[in-house]
Amino acid sequence: MTARIGVITFPGTLDDRDSLRAARIAGAEPVSLWHRDKDLKQVDAVVLAGGFSYGDYLRAGAISRFSPVMETVIEQAKAGLPVLGICNGFQILTETHLLPGAMLRNNDLHFVCRDQKLRVENADTAWTGDYSAGQEISVPLKNIDGRYTADERTLDELEAEGRVAFRYLDGNPNGSLRDIAGITNAAGNVVGLMPHPEHAVEPLIGTGRTDGLGFFTSILKKLVSA
Amino acid sequence: MARVVVDVMLKPEILDPQGQAVQRALPRLGFEGIADVRQGKRFELEVAGPVDDAALARIHEMAETFLANTVIEDFTVKIENADAAAGADNGNAAEKVSR
Numbered sequence: 001m002t003a004r005i006g007v008i009t010f011p012g013t014l015d016d017r018d019s020l021r022a023a024r025i026a027g028a029e030p031v032s033l034w035h036r037d038k039d040l041k042q043v044d045a046v047v048l049a050g051g052f053s054y055g056d057y058l059r060a061g062a063i064s065r066f067s068p069v070m071e072t073v074i075e076q077a078k079a080g081l082p083v084l085g086i087c088n089g090f091q092i093l094t095e096t097h098l099l100p101g102a103m104l105r106n107n108d109l110h111f112v113c114r115d116q117k118l119r120v121e122n123a124d125t126a127w128t129g130d131y132s133a134g135q136e137i138s139v140p141l142k143n144i145d146g147r148y149t150a151d152e153r154t155l156d157e158l159e160a161e162g163r164v165a166f167r168y169l170d171g172n173p174n175g176s177l178r179d180i181a182g183i184t185n186a187a188g189n190v191v192g193l194m195p196h197p198e199h200a201v202e203p204l205i206g207t208g209r210t211d212g213l214g215f216f217t218s219i220l221k222k223l224v225s226a
Numbered sequence: 227m228a229r230v231v232v233d234v235m236l237k238p239e240i241l242d243p244q245g246q247a248v249q250r251a252l253p254r255l256g257f258e259g260i261a262d263v264r265q266g267k268r269f270e271l272e273v274a275g276p277v278d279d280a281a282l283a284r285i286h287e288m289a290e291t292f293l294a295n296t297v298i299e300d301f302t303v304k305i306e307n308a309d310a311a312a313g314a315d316n317g318n319a320a321e322k323v324s325r
Binding site: 062066094095102104105107108147175 | 236240241243244247292293295297298
């Protein structure tokens with residue numbers, strides 16, 4: 001018995017295929033989900049993949065947030081369904097306010113595409129159990145709206161509660177406050193980050209590192225042992 | 227038909243690199259004396275029915291939940307075409323929302 005990991009496709013999503021593959025490589029059963037369909041097909045966890053849903057019109061993630069599928073995701077995430085938002089998916093999660101803060105244009109106005117070193121700050125979330133706190137990983141980063149922003153009080157709260165899940169190392173690529181690359185909700189089931197773990201799951205692809213696979217093995221382990 | 231304009235601006239404390247890039251380009255183009263530029267968004271809504279309190283309340287709700295992200299942005303709602311705005315007391319009323 002394995003777990004079913006759903007990946008949502010919005011118009012303009014790019015990385016749904018890679019996310020489905022990553023789930024399969026980790027040993028899960030990948031399930032495609034469609035933005036207009038409220039039904040989550042009884043998946044055990046959901047990935048909001050990267051890309052430019054609705055062309056990033058208005059704001060990145062702003063229109064996707066009101067899609068039929070998100071109604072169900074928001075409702076079930078609040079009840080504990082594990083949700084991982086990668087890049088555009090993270091932007092959608094902040095627009096839904098499942099995660100605090102917001103994403104803004106990179107401070108140097110450039111699209112950044114590179115391998116990015118991160119430190120895993122919180123290894124107790126549903127998506128990071130296979131890492132250890134303080135572990136350094138390297139995964140691809142590619143975005144133009146990656147500058148994480150929140151007010152000082154929210155930032156202090158995130159820090160105090162250990163909810164900064166990932167921090168940029170060796171240079172902040174976009175001006176994110178406090179070098180934040182990803183955060184988690186208080187319960188640890190909803191996690192969002194700008195870099196792309198789903199692109200770093202096979203030794204043959206990219207830099208040859210598989211540092212991103214842990215996201216998918218973490219959730220699988222958590223679901224199967226639950 | 228009445229037009230309602232929603233202006234959305236980044237909050238003052240939020241860094242606006244796009245506005246800064248515009249500001250930095252100005253002297254090069256011969257436009258001197260501009261100390262700062264902030265860039266925002268303007269939405270022009272053509273309202274089919276009367277722009278009464280109920281319609282304005284809905285537009286306000288629309289701006290708050292959708293047109294602006296109030297985590298990072300402020301917005302104003304104003305009726306542009308006062309003559310066509312039936313039921314609204316003050317066509318020039320602008321409402322500033324800040325939180």
